[in-house]
Amino acid sequence: MLLAGALAGAGASQLTLSYDLAAFLPPPDAAAEQMLVERLGQDAGSRSAFVVLPNASVAAATTVATALRALPGVQRVLPEDHDGGNARIPAALWHHRLLLRDPPADEEAWRNVLGRRLADAALADDDWLSLISADPLLASVHALAAFAAPEASFQHDSERYLVVLTSAPPFDVNAQTNLAAAMRATLTGQGFADAALYGSGIYAADLQATVRREATLFSVLASAALFALLLWRFRSFATVLAIGAPMLTGAAAGLSALAFLYSEVHGIALAFGFTLLGVTLDYPLHLVTSRARGRDAPVWPTLRLGIASTLLAYAVFVVGTGAGLEQLGVFALVGVAAAALATAWIGNAWAASPGPPRGCAPSRRLMHWPWLVTLAFATVMLTVRSPFSDDLGALTPVPPTTLAADAELRSRLGLGDMRHVIAVRGTELETTLERTETASLRLAAAEQAGDVAGHSSVVQLLPSETRQQERHNAWRAFVAKGGAHAPDSDFRRAAAALGFAANAFDPFHEAAVKTSARFAPVRHEDLVAEPALGPLVEAHLYRNDNGWTSLIALRGIADRSAVAKRLAGAAGVGWVDLKQASASLVKRFRHRLLGVLAAALALMGFLLWWRTQDGRRALWLLGTTVAAAAASAAIGAWLRGPISPFDLMALALVLGLGLDYALFHSKTLRDGDDQVATRRAVDICALSSFLVFGILAFSSIPVLGGLGATVAAGVGVAYLLARFGRYSNSGT
Amino acid sequence: MPMLELLRRAALIGAGALWSATAVSDEAALARLAALEFPRGESIAYIERHSNRLLREPFEQRGWMWIEPDGALVMRVVEPRLEERRLARGELTLRRPSHHEGDDPELAIASSKPRRTRLNPARGAHAELLAISNVLLGQVGALRRRFTVASVAETHAAGSADSWEVTLAPRDARLGRELVSIHLYGSRQRLTALRADRGAKGWQHLQFLSAAADIEASSSG
Numbered sequence: 001m002l003l004a005g006a007l008a009g010a011g012a013s014q015l016t017l018s019y020d021l022a023a024f025l026p027p028p029d030a031a032a033e034q035m036l037v038e039r040l041g042q043d044a045g046s047r048s049a050f051v052v053l054p055n056a057s058v059a060a061a062t063t064v065a066t067a068l069r070a071l072p073g074v075q076r077v078l079p080e081d082h083d084g085g086n087a088r089i090p091a092a093l094w095h096h097r098l099l100l101r102d103p104p105a106d107e108e109a110w111r112n113v114l115g116r117r118l119a120d121a122a123l124a125d126d127d128w129l130s131l132i133s134a135d136p137l138l139a140s141v142h143a144l145a146a147f148a149a150p151e152a153s154f155q156h157d158s159e160r161y162l163v164v165l166t167s168a169p170p171f172d173v174n175a176q177t178n179l180a181a182a183m184r185a186t187l188t189g190q191g192f193a194d195a196a197l198y199g200s201g202i203y204a205a206d207l208q209a210t211v212r213r214e215a216t217l218f219s220v221l222a223s224a225a226l227f228a229l230l231l232w233r234f235r236s237f238a239t240v241l242a243i244g245a246p247m248l249t250g251a252a253a254g255l256s257a258l259a260f261l262y263s264e265v266h267g268i269a270l271a272f273g274f275t276l277l278g279v280t281l282d283y284p285l286h287l288v289t290s291r292a293r294g295r296d297a298p299v300w301p302t303l304r305l306g307i308a309s310t311l312l313a314y315a316v317f318v319v320g321t322g323a324g325l326e327q328l329g330v331f332a333l334v335g336v337a338a339a340a341l342a343t344a345w346i347g348n349a350w351a352a353s354p355g356p357p358r359g360c361a362p363s364r365r366l367m368h369w370p371w372l373v374t375l376a377f378a379t380v381m382l383t384v385r386s387p388f389s390d391d392l393g394a395l396t397p398v399p400p401t402t403l404a405a406d407a408e409l410r411s412r413l414g415l416g417d418m419r420h421v422i423a424v425r426g427t428e429l430e431t432t433l434e435r436t437e438t439a440s441l442r443l444a445a446a447e448q449a450g451d452v453a454g455h456s457s458v459v460q461l462l463p464s465e466t467r468q469q470e471r472h473n474a475w476r477a478f479v480a481k482g483g484a485h486a487p488d489s490d491f492r493r494a495a496a497a498l499g500f501a502a503n504a505f506d507p508f509h510e511a512a513v514k515t516s517a518r519f520a521p522v523r524h525e526d527l528v529a530e531p532a533l534g535p536l537v538e539a540h541l542y543r544n545d546n547g548w549t550s551l552i553a554l555r556g557i558a559d560r561s562a563v564a565k566r567l568a569g570a571a572g573v574g575w576v577d578l579k580q581a582s583a584s585l586v587k588r589f590r591h592r593l594l595g596v597l598a599a600a601l602a603l604m605g606f607l608l609w610w611r612t613q614d615g616r617r618a619l620w621l622l623g624t625t626v627a628a629a630a631a632s633a634a635i636g637a638w639l640r641g642p643i644s645p646f647d648l649m650a651l652a653l654v655l656g657l658g659l660d661y662a663l664f665h666s667k668t669l670r671d672g673d674d675q676v677a678t679r680r681a682v683d684i685c686a687l688s689s690f691l692v693f694g695i696l697a698f699s700s701i702p703v704l705g706g707l708g709a710t711v712a713a714g715v716g717v718a719y720l721l722a723r724f725g726r727y728s729n730s731g732t
Numbered sequence: 733m734p735m736l737e738l739l740r741r742a743a744l745i746g747a748g749a750l751w752s753a754t755a756v757s758d759e760a761a762l763a764r765l766a767a768l769e770f771p772r773g774e775s776i777a778y779i780e781r782h783s784n785r786l787l788r789e790p791f792e793q794r795g796w797m798w799i800e801p802d803g804a805l806v807m808r809v810v811e812p813r814l815e816e817r818r819l820a821r822g823e824l825t826l827r828r829p830s831h832h833e834g835d836d837p838e839l840a841i842a843s844s845k846p847r848r849t850r851l852n853p854a855r856g857a858h859a860e861l862l863a864i865s866n867v868l869l870g871q872v873g874a875l876r877r878r879f880t881v882a883s884v885a886e887t888h889a890a891g892s893a894d895s896w897e898v899t900l901a902p903r904d905a906r907l908g909r910e911l912v913s914i915h916l917y918g919s920r921q922r923l924t925a926l927r928a929d930r931g932a933k934g935w936q937h938l939q940f941l942s943a944a945a946d947i948e949a950s951s952s953g
Contacts, residue, residue, distance in 0.1 A: 058822035062852055079850045115813055118791055119828065122782050123817075125857045125910055126933050129786055154850055155823060450843070496788075504786040 035423055035549065036581045047169060047535050049183065049199035050409050051162040053192050061160040064190045068164055071186060073179045075532055078163040079154045089140045090530045093461065096522035098475055098515040099468045100460070101139035110494035113137060118498050134507035146460040147536055156412055163413060166201055167531065173208050176201035198406045203398045207701075214699050222692040229691060233684050234288065242346055243284040250280050250339030254331035266324045272649050273331030275707060278692070279310055279656040280339035282685040286664065287343060289681035299681075305611050306663045307340045310656040312607055313600035317652075325596070328649070370725025371620065371627040374717065378630035387633055388590055389642030390583035399702075419579045420560070422455075422552035425572045429524060432541075432548040433464035435572040439552060442566045451563050453556025458540040461527055468521040476516040484509035586645070593648040600652065601626060604659065617666055624721045625658040632714030640709060650707045654714030657689055661722035679723075686719035761883040761898045766872045769921045772799055777941040778807070784934035797868075797940075805865045808841070816841045819865045824849045824858075853878060856910025860928045860936065863900060863914055867923065878903060879914070895919050 051068070053061055065077045093100070104110045117132045124132070131141070154161045164183065168175035180202050187195040230240045254273055258265045283303060290299040314336060317329025398406075424439055426432030436459045443455045463471075484491055484505045495505065527537045541550045557563060567573050601622065609618035629651045637643055664682045693715065696708025770776075775796040783790040795809040804820035814837050818825040826847045829840035851858040859878065866874045875881060879900035900914040910930060917925040926938040 058850060059853055061850070062854070116828065119793075119809070119813060119815055121784055121786060122780065122791065122793065122936070123824075123826075123857050123861070124784075125855055126785075126930075128857075129784055129933075133786055154848070155821060453845070499787050499789045499791055501786060501788040 033581045033585050034544075035421075035551075035576055036578055036585060047166050047201070047539075049164040049166060049179075049197060049202050050406070050413070051164060051183070051187070052196040052198070052409070053160045053162070053187075054194055054196075055158045056160040056192070058160075060190070060192075061154075061162065064187065064192060065162050067186045067190055068162065068183060071179065071182045073167050073175060073182075074164055075167050075535070076165040078165070089144065090532045092522060092526040092530050092533065093140045093143055096468075096515075096520070096526075097135050097140040097143075098137075098511055099471045099522060100143050100463060101137045102471060103137070103474045103478060104490070107490035107494050110491050111497065114494050114498050114500065118500075130507075133505055134511060136505060136508055143460045146454075146456045154413070161409065161413060164199075165535070167535070168201065173204050177205040177208060180205040196405075198402070198409055203402070207398070210701060211704075214701055214704065218696050218699055218704070222695045225691050225695060226688050229684070229688055239288055243281065243288060245346060246284050246339040246342035247277055247280045249342035250277050250335035250337075253338030254335035257334040258327060258331055261330060262327060265327055268646075269324050269327035269331060272646070272707075273328050273335065275650065275711070276314065276328070276332040276653050276656070277335045277339065278653055278689060278711070279660065280336055280343075281688060282657070282660050283307065283340060283343040284346060285685050285688070286678075286681045287346070289684065290677055299678075302663050303343075305608070306660045307336065308611070309604045309607050309659050309663075310336055312603045313652065313655060316596050316600040316603065325592075371623040371721050374631050374721060374725075375623065375627035378627065378634040381634035381638060382630065385637055387637035387643045388587075389644070390586045390590075419577060420554055420557060421576045421578060422457075422554065422567065423574045423576045424550040424552065425547060425574070426550075427547040429543075429548050430464055430466070432550050432572070433459055433462065434466060435570065436550040436552065437464055437467060438570050439567060439573045442570065443552065443554075443563070446563045446566050449562070451557075451559040451566070452554055453558070455552055455554050456540070457552040458537060458550050461533065461537060462522060462524060462541070465521050469519060472515065472519045472521075475512050479512050479516040483512050589645050590648065593645055597629075597648065597651060597655070600655065604655070621659060621662045621666060624662040624718065624725070625655050628658040628714050628718030628721055629654045631717040632710050635713045635717075636706070636710050640706065643710075644703070644706060646703050647706050647710045650710040651714065653711055654718065657685075657711075657715055658718030658722070661686060661718050665722040682719070682722065686715055689715045690719070758882040758898075761881045762872050762876060764883070764896060764898060764918070765867060765875065765881065765916070766870055767921055768867070768870060768918070768923055770799065770868045770870070770923065774798065779939045779941065780809075780936065781939075782934065782936040784930075785932075787934075799868065803869060805868055808837075810837065814840060817861075819851075819861060822851050822853075822862070824851055824861060854904065854907055856907065856930060859902065859907055859911050860914065863928075864926060864938070867916060867926070875900065878907075884915075 051064070053064060056064070065079075068074055069077045104113050114136060117136050117138075120138075121129060121132060131138070135141070154163075166176070166179055168179065180197065183197065187193065227240060230243060231237070234240060234243075251274065254277065258270070286299050286303055311333060314329055314332040317325050318333060319329075422439060422443075424432060424436045426435055436457050440455070440457045440459055443452065443457075446452045447454060459467075478489075478491070481489055483489070484495075486492055491505075496502075524537070524541070527533045539551070540553070541548065543549075554563070564575050567575065604625075605618060605622045608621050609615055612618055632651065632654050633643055633647070636647055661682050664678050690712055693708045693711035697705055697712050699705040699708060775798040778795060778797050780793045780795070781790045793809045793815075794811040795807060795815075797805070797807045799805055802820065804818050807817045807819075809815040809817075814829055816827045818827075826849065827841050827844045828847070829837075829844040849858075851862055853859050853862055863875065863879065865871075879902055882899050882901070884897040884899055896918050898916045898918075900916070902908045902911055902913075910933070912929045912931045915927045915929070916923060917927075922940075924940055926940075928936040930936070
């Protein structure tokens with residue numbers, strides 16, 4: 001056990017964990033699905049944390065925002081005061097500001113622009129006046145504002161909101177945990193201990209803490225209960241330790257295999273892998289119970305058949321199921337094999353055991369009916385109420401109330417439509433940007449028509465080079481005519497008519513001269529290198545194997561079909577319904593899991609028939625196992641709601657345990673003592689599994705609670721069916 | 733002697749800051765502000781002039797001002813360009829219609845995109861807007877917290893018995909560098925004008941035209 005523990009520790013220390021759900025999803029079919037998988041957890045709002053300050057004054061909210069800005073890992077805190085003028089505008093934007101917006105075409109257009117600046121100046125401080133004199137188009141401010149929802153209100157009733165943009169992605173759980181702790185400490189220090197925090201990173205950090213707390217609590221509770229049960233049953237510490245050794249050995253072997261085969265292991269694969277190893281606890285239990293009566297030989301043939309069936313079932317996970325399920329399969333397969341070997345080594349009986357229980361007299365009776373009735377009843381229950389949900393959100397362990405509050409907050413803050421997005425694709429970056437500009441123009445028309453409130457696209461920060469070249473040429477012409485200083489220029493006439501001083505726009509003139517001197521466009525790499533802009537650009541523009549994709553976020557869609565109509569026919573532009581794409585992905589993920597389970601059952605059935613040479617027994621064994629799994633699914637669907645793909649993974653364990661109980665209850669026994677010993681062994685196996693998973697069912701984490709409830713229900717039904725509806729081999 | 737000059741200025745600023753922080757408001761002036769009657773449910777015409785370092789000559793805007801039932805102060809500029817500023821709960825909502833949004837100002841304002849800004853009381857322009865809102869809504873407590881409020885005796889001596897002038901000086905020395913003072917001019921229980929002084933950086937003057945004669949006078953002038 002010490003060796004196994006050391007191996008497990010060494011294996012675990014070598015593992016790099018990932019939490020990207022995409023590893024578990026099937027290969028995307030449609031372009032929309034591909035986008036969803038590629039961008040899972042990387043949308044524009046995923047790096048944002050939302051702070052809700054109850055009963056806060058403006059001054060208090062400003063003070064809190066200033067304190068939060070000082071924290072490491074915080075890039076920006078919205079709303080921002082532009083009290084630093086252009087100091088807050090990233091350098092890459094400021095230096096290229098005149099290439100970000102088309103220059104006004106004539107005097108009337110300049111008069112319109114400068115008239116607005118005149119009105120701005122009425123509400124401006126000196127720093128804003130400096131900004132206006134250097135950038136009368138406010139191109140740099142508008143480029144940033146497009147991503148900050150200017151119509152958003154950062155207050156509602158007595159609450160005030162702050163949006164914290166973080167540098168770490170939400171799946172960097174350690175960074176998010178540190179940041180969440182620092183934010184909470186800051187808020188408490190500012191007198192807002194009751195402030196609420198929302199956002200993907202916050203949930204990841206809180207979830208890790210909750211999982212750690214609950215996993216510790218439930219592990220201790222389950223282990224204590226199991227230890228007490230086994231001690232009560234066997235009245236020996238040494239025996240109890242011996243029973244635990246194979247499972248620990250299996251875990252060590254599984255971890256070592258994963259560390260050896262993969263550079264990165266998914267957290268879900270590991271968590272469910274440990275769950276699937278639960279079946280290995282039964283092996284030493286059978287052995288020890290049998291040995292207590294001084295006759296372990298009859299156990300091994302049945303046990304070997306059970307182990308082989310389980311290995312076969314778990315092996316299906318490894319074949320062509322994608323990285324996540326493959327890792328789950330490898331861990332379970334290696335773990336069960338190692339646990340079986342450890343059981344044999346501990347029992348020192350593997351070599352001495354006789355062959356499989358071949359040649360038993362065929363059953364005279366047909367299959368017993370309880371499993372059939374149970375299966376039929378469960379099928380009806382599952383048919384009456386659809387057990388599955390295609391909601392990808394249902395896979396998240398974040399409580400629904402928190403998600404609802406999160407959605408409402410995002411809506412109030414104008415953070416864009418979470419369901420619809422425009423994807424613009426191209427093989428080259430330049431083509432993609434040009435196509436995005438076309439789409440952006442059409443969306444601007446849709447905004448004017450009131451079909452959509454706003455949109456944000458990367459071309460507001462990164463125009464195509466063609467467009468930048470056109471603007472550069474326009475500024476060259478502007479400067480060639482004397483720039484802002486030329487008395488008869490459109491600009492000068494408009495400025496003079498509005499009452500601006502002759503030298504008011506000297507900084508703008510200098511910028512125009514500089515811009516026109518040499519074409520130096522803003523480039524993708526310039527923006528990505530800016531800490532304040534990199535995440536924003538990467539959230540809206542990314543590269544994959546097929547080229548580049550630019551994502552346009554929409555705000556306040558009033559008439560979806562009208563917007564879609566305006567975009568129709570634009571090259572490379574597609575409307576993506578993320579909800580529909582996620583539903584389709586989840587559906588195919590579920591079908592894949594059901595396929596895996598069906599294949600596992602088919603292989604188990606074949607193995608059982610081949611090794612027992614008794615078709616009726618094989619059918620009873622398989623029927624009992626399937627009925628238990630179906631009943632567990634039906635109970636879950638009716639009592640807890642739709643079954644998630646994680647519940648389906650848990651059913652694999654139900655199949656393994658159910659088969660174990662059925663095998664031992666149906667085996668041919670020599671005498672009454674053997675029957676009693678076997679029954680007691682199965683009793684203690686079932687009771688221990690029911691106890692452990694029954695305790696887990698009380699976890700507040702939906703995935704863990706669901707796992708516990710599914711397995712506990714399955715174990716209960718499987719035991720009852722095997723025990724009281726058992727196959728009777730009356731010939732021996 | 734640049735160093736001595738620097739020390740002298742620092743001492744003056746320090747003394748000014750100390751005075752601002754410890755200055756006691758004039759209770760009579762506060763009582764006068766508390767007794768101001770800004771007509772609820774009515775629109776008051778106003779003229780706003782401002783000057784800053786970018787302008788050759790003062791810029792003038794005309795509009796209407798009213799207080800909504802929820803306590804929001806609305807300033808609608810009708811000339812030279814349509815614009816609406818709505819001040820409520822420390823937030824400024826600015827609506828500025830574009831040219832193609834029709835001739836009906838109500839419709840144009842309603843269909844324009846709001847741009848919301850949280851007002852930061854530590855910034856000069858924002859503090860000024862908050863002060864206007866506080867004065868017109870009779871929020872004397874908020875004024876007392878941020879400003880030293882004082883009656884100006886000279887006005888009483890020079891003007892008629894009915895006219896008065898009250899000065900607001902920011903308590904925060906940093907704010908005082910952006911917003912030197914706000915002067916409120918009134919007659920009996922009516923505010924007639926407000927002038928914000930931003931030192932060398934400019935000024936802003938609001939004239940409230942509650943009577944038809946005022947409007948005619950301002951138009952002809």
